[in-house]
Amino acid sequence: MTVRVRFAPSPTGSLHLGNALTAVANRRFADEHGGLFVLRIDDTDPVRTFEGGEKVILADLRWLGIRWDEGPVRQSERSALYAAAAERAERDGGAVRDADGSLRLDGVTLLRGDGSATYQLATVADDLDLEITHVIRGSDHRPNEPLQRRIAVALGGALPEVIHHGLLLGEDGRKLSKRHGHASVADLREDGIPATALRAYLDELGLPVHDVHLDPARIGRLAIEAIAAMPDDELVAAAGAPVEAAPALRGARTLVEAREIARQVVSPAPVELSPETGPTLERFAELRAGAPDRLDEAAARTIVRELKAVGGDLRALRLALTGEPRGPELWTVVAALPAAEALERARRAAGRG
Numbered sequence: 001m002t003v004r005v006r007f008a009p010s011p012t013g014s015l016h017l018g019n020a021l022t023a024v025a026n027r028r029f030a031d032e033h034g035g036l037f038v039l040r041i042d043d044t045d046p047v048r049t050f051e052g053g054e055k056v057i058l059a060d061l062r063w064l065g066i067r068w069d070e071g072p073v074r075q076s077e078r079s080a081l082y083a084a085a086a087e088r089a090e091r092d093g094g095a096v097r098d099a100d101g102s103l104r105l106d107g108v109t110l111l112r113g114d115g116s117a118t119y120q121l122a123t124v125a126d127d128l129d130l131e132i133t134h135v136i137r138g139s140d141h142r143p144n145e146p147l148q149r150r151i152a153v154a155l156g157g158a159l160p161e162v163i164h165h166g167l168l169l170g171e172d173g174r175k176l177s178k179r180h181g182h183a184s185v186a187d188l189r190e191d192g193i194p195a196t197a198l199r200a201y202l203d204e205l206g207l208p209v210h211d212v213h214l215d216p217a218r219i220g221r222l223a224i225e226a227i228a229a230m231p232d233d234e235l236v237a238a239a240g241a242p243v244e245a246a247p248a249l250r251g252a253r254t255l256v257e258a259r260e261i262a263r264q265v266v267s268p269a270p271v272e273l274s275p276e277t278g279p280t281l282e283r284f285a286e287l288r289a290g291a292p293d294r295l296d297e298a299a300a301r302t303i304v305r306e307l308k309a310v311g312g313d314l315r316a317l318r319l320a321l322t323g324e325p326r327g328p329e330l331w332t333v334v335a336a337l338p339a340a341e342a343l344e345r346a347r348r349a350a351g352r353g
Protein backbone atom coordinates (compact mmCIF):
# COMPACT_ATOMS: atom_id res chain seq x y z
CA MET A 1 0.00 0.00 0.00
CA THR A 2 1.43 3.36 -1.01
CA VAL A 3 1.57 5.89 1.80
CA ARG A 4 -0.50 8.95 0.93
CA VAL A 5 -0.51 12.01 3.16
CA ARG A 6 -2.21 15.32 2.69
CA PHE A 7 -1.56 18.88 3.74
CA ALA A 8 -4.82 20.82 3.87
CA PRO A 9 -4.42 24.53 4.59
CA SER A 10 -7.25 27.03 4.46
CA PRO A 11 -6.29 29.84 2.10
CA THR A 12 -6.30 32.58 4.72
CA GLY A 13 -2.91 34.11 3.81
CA SER A 14 0.73 33.22 4.24
CA LEU A 15 1.14 29.99 6.23
CA HIS A 16 1.73 30.56 9.89
CA LEU A 17 4.74 28.67 11.18
CA GLY A 18 2.61 26.00 12.86
CA ASN A 19 1.08 25.17 9.50
CA ALA A 20 4.49 25.20 7.87
CA LEU A 21 5.60 22.69 10.51
CA THR A 22 2.68 20.45 9.54
CA ALA A 23 3.63 20.73 5.87
CA VAL A 24 7.28 19.84 6.52
CA ALA A 25 6.26 16.90 8.73
CA ASN A 26 3.96 15.55 6.02
CA ARG A 27 6.63 15.93 3.33
CA ARG A 28 9.20 14.13 5.48
CA PHE A 29 6.78 11.32 6.35
CA ALA A 30 5.95 10.81 2.66
CA ASP A 31 9.65 10.78 1.72
CA GLU A 32 10.59 8.36 4.49
CA HIS A 33 7.89 5.93 3.36
CA GLY A 34 8.27 6.32 -0.40
CA GLY A 35 4.82 7.91 -0.35
CA LEU A 36 2.95 10.76 -1.98
CA PHE A 37 2.02 14.20 -0.66
CA VAL A 38 -1.36 15.54 -1.73
CA LEU A 39 -1.97 19.28 -1.44
CA ARG A 40 -5.58 20.08 -0.61
CA ILE A 41 -6.94 23.60 -0.31
CA ASP A 42 -9.76 23.89 2.24
CA ASP A 43 -11.48 26.79 0.57
CA THR A 44 -15.13 26.13 1.37
CA ASP A 45 -15.42 28.80 4.05
CA PRO A 46 -15.96 32.10 2.22
CA VAL A 47 -15.19 34.10 5.36
CA ARG A 48 -11.72 32.60 5.75
CA THR A 49 -10.95 32.36 2.04
CA PHE A 50 -9.52 35.39 0.31
CA GLU A 51 -8.71 36.14 -3.29
CA GLY A 52 -5.21 34.92 -4.15
CA GLY A 53 -4.91 33.00 -0.88
CA GLU A 54 -4.06 29.76 -2.68
CA LYS A 55 -1.29 31.42 -4.67
CA VAL A 56 0.30 32.75 -1.49
CA ILE A 57 0.33 29.25 0.02
CA LEU A 58 1.82 27.65 -3.09
CA ALA A 59 4.53 30.33 -3.11
CA ASP A 60 5.29 29.69 0.59
CA LEU A 61 5.61 25.95 -0.04
CA ARG A 62 7.86 26.46 -3.06
CA TRP A 63 10.02 28.93 -1.12
CA LEU A 64 10.46 26.38 1.68
CA GLY A 65 11.27 23.65 -0.85
CA ILE A 66 8.20 21.58 0.02
CA ARG A 67 7.08 19.68 -3.10
CA TRP A 68 3.62 18.27 -3.57
CA ASP A 69 2.94 15.22 -5.74
CA GLU A 70 -0.77 15.77 -6.35
CA GLY A 71 -3.06 18.76 -6.28
CA PRO A 72 -3.87 21.38 -5.42
CA VAL A 73 -7.23 19.69 -4.86
CA ARG A 74 -9.76 22.42 -4.08
CA GLN A 75 -12.67 21.65 -1.80
CA SER A 76 -14.68 24.37 -3.53
CA GLU A 77 -14.71 22.18 -6.67
CA ARG A 78 -15.88 19.00 -4.95
CA SER A 79 -19.42 19.74 -3.81
CA ALA A 80 -20.79 16.80 -5.86
CA LEU A 81 -18.56 14.43 -3.88
CA TYR A 82 -19.80 15.89 -0.59
CA ALA A 83 -23.45 15.71 -1.70
CA ALA A 84 -23.00 12.03 -2.55
CA ALA A 85 -21.27 11.44 0.77
CA ALA A 86 -24.13 13.14 2.61
CA GLU A 87 -26.68 10.95 0.85
CA ARG A 88 -24.76 7.87 1.81
CA ALA A 89 -24.52 9.00 5.44
CA GLU A 90 -28.26 9.56 5.48
CA ARG A 91 -29.09 6.28 3.73
CA ASP A 92 -26.70 3.90 5.52
CA GLY A 93 -24.93 5.83 8.25
CA GLY A 94 -27.69 7.01 10.55
CA ALA A 95 -27.37 10.73 9.73
CA VAL A 96 -30.59 12.66 10.18
CA ARG A 97 -32.10 15.31 7.92
CA ASP A 98 -33.53 18.37 9.69
CA ALA A 99 -36.56 20.35 8.61
CA ASP A 100 -34.29 23.08 7.16
CA GLY A 101 -32.56 20.50 4.94
CA SER A 102 -29.37 20.30 7.01
CA LEU A 103 -27.92 16.91 7.83
CA ARG A 104 -26.58 15.87 11.23
CA LEU A 105 -24.75 12.95 12.73
CA ASP A 106 -24.58 12.64 16.50
CA GLY A 107 -25.73 16.22 16.76
CA VAL A 108 -22.93 17.55 14.52
CA THR A 109 -23.83 19.27 11.26
CA LEU A 110 -22.47 17.58 8.14
CA LEU A 111 -24.42 19.54 5.55
CA ARG A 112 -25.84 23.03 6.02
CA GLY A 113 -29.38 23.98 5.07
CA ASP A 114 -28.06 25.49 1.82
CA GLY A 115 -26.55 22.11 0.89
CA SER A 116 -22.93 23.12 1.52
CA ALA A 117 -20.68 20.67 3.37
CA THR A 118 -19.09 21.53 6.72
CA TYR A 119 -15.39 21.03 7.37
CA GLN A 120 -16.15 17.80 9.24
CA LEU A 121 -17.93 16.14 6.32
CA ALA A 122 -15.70 17.56 3.59
CA THR A 123 -12.43 16.57 5.26
CA VAL A 124 -13.54 12.97 5.90
CA ALA A 125 -15.08 12.56 2.43
CA ASP A 126 -11.82 13.87 0.93
CA ASP A 127 -9.54 11.73 3.07
CA LEU A 128 -11.48 8.64 1.92
CA ASP A 129 -11.79 9.71 -1.73
CA LEU A 130 -8.10 10.69 -2.01
CA GLU A 131 -7.14 7.38 -0.35
CA ILE A 132 -5.15 9.15 2.35
CA THR A 133 -3.37 6.61 4.56
CA HIS A 134 -2.03 8.96 7.26
CA VAL A 135 -3.38 12.26 8.52
CA ILE A 136 -0.61 14.32 10.14
CA ARG A 137 -1.78 17.58 11.66
CA GLY A 138 -1.62 19.82 14.70
CA SER A 139 -3.04 18.63 18.00
CA ASP A 140 -5.63 21.43 17.92
CA HIS A 141 -7.53 18.96 15.71
CA ARG A 142 -7.33 16.12 18.23
CA PRO A 143 -10.90 16.76 19.49
CA ASN A 144 -12.16 16.20 15.92
CA GLU A 145 -10.77 12.70 15.63
CA PRO A 146 -13.53 10.65 17.32
CA LEU A 147 -16.25 12.42 15.38
CA GLN A 148 -14.35 12.07 12.12
CA ARG A 149 -13.99 8.33 12.81
CA ARG A 150 -17.76 8.06 13.15
CA ILE A 151 -18.33 10.06 9.97
CA ALA A 152 -15.91 7.79 8.09
CA VAL A 153 -17.89 4.74 9.25
CA ALA A 154 -21.14 6.44 8.25
CA LEU A 155 -19.61 6.88 4.78
CA GLY A 156 -18.84 3.14 4.62
CA GLY A 157 -15.10 3.59 5.19
CA ALA A 158 -12.52 3.99 7.92
CA LEU A 159 -10.52 7.04 8.87
CA PRO A 160 -6.81 6.90 7.98
CA GLU A 161 -4.27 6.59 10.76
CA VAL A 162 -4.11 9.98 12.51
CA ILE A 163 -0.95 11.48 14.01
CA HIS A 164 -1.32 14.72 15.94
CA HIS A 165 1.80 16.79 16.61
CA GLY A 166 2.38 19.39 19.30
CA LEU A 167 1.66 23.00 18.43
CA LEU A 168 4.01 25.92 18.05
CA LEU A 169 3.32 28.48 20.76
CA GLY A 170 4.02 32.19 20.87
CA GLU A 171 5.78 33.91 23.76
CA ASP A 172 2.43 34.24 25.53
CA GLY A 173 2.07 30.44 25.56
CA ARG A 174 -0.82 30.50 23.13
CA LYS A 175 -1.05 28.75 19.79
CA LEU A 176 0.87 30.71 17.20
CA SER A 177 -1.34 32.78 14.94
CA LYS A 178 -1.32 35.97 12.90
CA ARG A 179 -1.88 38.11 15.95
CA HIS A 180 1.57 37.20 17.29
CA GLY A 181 3.37 38.98 14.45
CA HIS A 182 6.54 37.56 12.87
CA ALA A 183 4.65 34.27 12.89
CA SER A 184 4.04 33.58 9.21
CA VAL A 185 6.33 32.34 6.47
CA ALA A 186 5.94 35.73 4.73
CA ASP A 187 6.93 37.58 7.94
CA LEU A 188 10.16 35.63 8.26
CA ARG A 189 10.95 36.00 4.57
CA GLU A 190 10.52 39.78 4.98
CA ASP A 191 12.72 39.70 8.08
CA GLY A 192 15.45 38.30 5.81
CA ILE A 193 15.52 34.76 7.21
CA PRO A 194 16.82 32.53 4.39
CA ALA A 195 14.44 29.73 3.35
CA THR A 196 17.07 27.11 4.18
CA ALA A 197 17.27 28.43 7.76
CA LEU A 198 13.53 28.27 8.35
CA ARG A 199 13.37 24.84 6.74
CA ALA A 200 16.22 23.66 8.98
CA TYR A 201 14.39 24.97 12.04
CA LEU A 202 11.17 23.15 11.12
CA ASP A 203 13.09 19.97 10.29
CA GLU A 204 14.81 20.20 13.66
CA LEU A 205 11.42 20.36 15.44
CA GLY A 206 10.34 17.24 13.60
CA LEU A 207 7.06 15.88 14.88
CA PRO A 208 6.90 17.34 18.40
CA VAL A 209 4.87 15.26 20.84
CA HIS A 210 4.26 18.24 23.12
CA ASP A 211 3.65 21.88 22.35
CA VAL A 212 6.85 23.87 21.83
CA HIS A 213 7.58 27.58 22.11
CA LEU A 214 8.74 29.23 18.92
CA ASP A 215 12.44 30.02 19.36
CA PRO A 216 13.32 33.19 17.40
CA ALA A 217 16.89 33.13 18.74
CA ARG A 218 17.41 29.64 17.32
CA ILE A 219 15.98 30.75 13.97
CA GLY A 220 18.37 33.71 14.10
CA ARG A 221 21.38 31.45 14.65
CA LEU A 222 20.31 29.17 11.80
CA ALA A 223 19.97 32.25 9.57
CA ILE A 224 23.58 33.28 10.34
CA GLU A 225 24.75 29.74 9.54
CA ALA A 226 22.72 29.65 6.32
CA ILE A 227 24.14 32.96 5.12
CA ALA A 228 27.68 31.87 6.03
CA ALA A 229 27.19 28.70 3.98
CA MET A 230 25.49 30.28 0.95
CA PRO A 231 27.43 30.05 -2.32
CA ASP A 232 28.75 33.49 -3.42
CA ASP A 233 26.47 33.72 -6.46
CA GLU A 234 23.34 33.00 -4.41
CA LEU A 235 24.29 35.42 -1.68
CA VAL A 236 25.05 38.33 -4.00
CA ALA A 237 21.88 37.64 -6.00
CA ALA A 238 19.79 37.66 -2.81
CA ALA A 239 21.36 40.96 -1.73
CA GLY A 240 21.57 42.65 -5.12
CA ALA A 241 25.33 43.16 -5.04
CA PRO A 242 28.29 42.44 -7.37
CA VAL A 243 30.14 39.19 -6.74
CA GLU A 244 33.15 41.07 -5.32
CA ALA A 245 30.92 42.10 -2.40
CA ALA A 246 30.39 38.49 -1.26
CA PRO A 247 32.93 38.69 1.62
CA ALA A 248 31.29 41.90 2.85
CA LEU A 249 27.85 40.26 2.85
CA ARG A 250 29.06 37.08 4.53
CA GLY A 251 28.83 38.42 8.09
CA ALA A 252 25.22 39.57 7.75
CA ARG A 253 22.78 38.05 10.22
CA THR A 254 19.82 38.29 7.85
CA LEU A 255 19.27 38.92 4.17
CA VAL A 256 17.83 42.31 5.14
CA GLU A 257 21.22 43.16 6.65
CA ALA A 258 22.93 41.74 3.57
CA ARG A 259 20.86 44.08 1.39
CA GLU A 260 21.79 47.02 3.61
CA ILE A 261 25.48 46.14 3.24
CA ALA A 262 24.98 45.82 -0.52
CA ARG A 263 23.44 49.27 -0.55
CA GLN A 264 26.45 50.73 1.29
CA VAL A 265 28.80 49.14 -1.22
CA VAL A 266 26.81 49.87 -4.38
CA SER A 267 25.27 53.28 -3.70
CA PRO A 268 26.61 54.93 -0.56
CA ALA A 269 25.16 58.18 0.70
CA PRO A 270 27.54 61.04 -0.21
CA VAL A 271 29.68 62.37 2.65
CA GLU A 272 32.07 65.23 2.97
CA LEU A 273 34.68 64.77 5.68
CA SER A 274 36.62 67.35 7.68
CA PRO A 275 40.06 68.44 6.45
CA GLU A 276 41.83 66.45 9.22
CA THR A 277 40.95 63.26 7.36
CA GLY A 278 42.84 64.49 4.29
CA PRO A 279 46.11 62.64 5.02
CA THR A 280 44.28 59.36 5.62
CA LEU A 281 42.36 59.60 2.38
CA GLU A 282 45.50 60.59 0.45
CA ARG A 283 47.50 57.71 1.88
CA PHE A 284 44.65 55.33 1.06
CA ALA A 285 44.56 56.66 -2.49
CA GLU A 286 48.29 56.01 -2.89
CA LEU A 287 48.03 52.48 -1.49
CA ARG A 288 44.98 51.68 -3.58
CA ALA A 289 46.45 53.11 -6.79
CA GLY A 290 49.54 50.97 -6.29
CA ALA A 291 47.53 47.73 -6.02
CA PRO A 292 45.71 45.71 -8.72
CA ASP A 293 42.27 46.79 -9.91
CA ARG A 294 40.68 43.73 -8.27
CA LEU A 295 41.90 42.82 -4.81
CA ASP A 296 41.93 39.45 -3.14
CA GLU A 297 41.53 39.17 0.60
CA ALA A 298 45.24 39.33 1.37
CA ALA A 299 45.78 42.45 -0.77
CA ALA A 300 42.75 44.23 0.69
CA ARG A 301 43.81 43.41 4.26
CA THR A 302 47.32 44.68 3.52
CA ILE A 303 46.00 48.09 2.46
CA VAL A 304 43.94 48.45 5.64
CA ARG A 305 46.84 47.25 7.80
CA GLU A 306 49.32 49.66 6.23
CA LEU A 307 46.90 52.53 6.64
CA LYS A 308 46.46 51.66 10.29
CA ALA A 309 50.24 51.36 10.77
CA VAL A 310 50.72 55.00 9.77
CA GLY A 311 47.98 56.11 12.16
CA GLY A 312 45.34 56.44 9.48
CA ASP A 313 41.75 57.21 10.52
CA LEU A 314 39.95 54.01 9.57
CA ARG A 315 36.61 55.42 10.56
CA ALA A 316 37.09 58.21 8.02
CA LEU A 317 37.96 55.68 5.32
CA ARG A 318 34.84 53.67 6.12
CA LEU A 319 32.71 56.81 5.90
CA ALA A 320 34.33 57.79 2.63
CA LEU A 321 33.73 54.37 1.06
CA THR A 322 30.30 53.46 2.47
CA GLY A 323 28.72 56.67 3.72
CA GLU A 324 28.13 54.96 7.09
CA PRO A 325 30.02 54.92 10.40
CA ARG A 326 29.39 51.20 10.87
CA GLY A 327 29.24 48.21 8.59
CA PRO A 328 31.10 45.11 7.48
CA GLU A 329 34.83 44.59 8.08
CA LEU A 330 36.69 47.35 6.29
CA TRP A 331 38.90 45.10 4.17
CA THR A 332 35.78 43.50 2.65
CA VAL A 333 34.58 46.94 1.50
CA VAL A 334 38.00 47.73 0.05
CA ALA A 335 37.95 44.37 -1.78
CA ALA A 336 34.43 44.96 -3.10
CA LEU A 337 35.34 48.15 -5.00
CA PRO A 338 37.33 48.44 -8.23
CA ALA A 339 40.28 50.82 -7.92
CA ALA A 340 38.71 53.68 -9.88
CA GLU A 341 35.54 53.59 -7.78
CA ALA A 342 37.44 53.52 -4.47
CA LEU A 343 39.65 56.43 -5.55
CA GLU A 344 36.64 58.40 -6.71
CA ARG A 345 34.87 57.94 -3.36
CA ALA A 346 37.98 58.99 -1.44
CA ARG A 347 38.34 62.10 -3.62
CA ARG A 348 34.69 63.09 -3.18
CA ALA A 349 34.78 62.64 0.59
CA ALA A 350 37.85 64.83 0.75
CA GLY A 351 35.84 67.53 -0.97
CA ARG A 352 37.86 67.21 -4.15
CA GLY A 353 35.28 65.24 -6.09
Ligand code: GLU
Nearest residue numbers: 008009010042123137141
Ligand atom coordinates in the same frame (compact mmCIF):
# COMPACT_ATOMS: atom_id res chain seq x y z
N1 GLU B 1 -8.06 23.14 6.88
C1 GLU B 1 -7.83 22.55 8.16
C2 GLU B 1 -6.83 23.41 8.90
O1 GLU B 1 -6.11 24.16 8.28
C3 GLU B 1 -7.32 21.13 7.97
C4 GLU B 1 -7.50 20.30 9.15
C5 GLU B 1 -7.10 18.85 8.92
O2 GLU B 1 -5.92 18.62 8.64
O3 GLU B 1 -7.96 17.98 8.98
O4 GLU B 1 -6.78 23.38 10.10
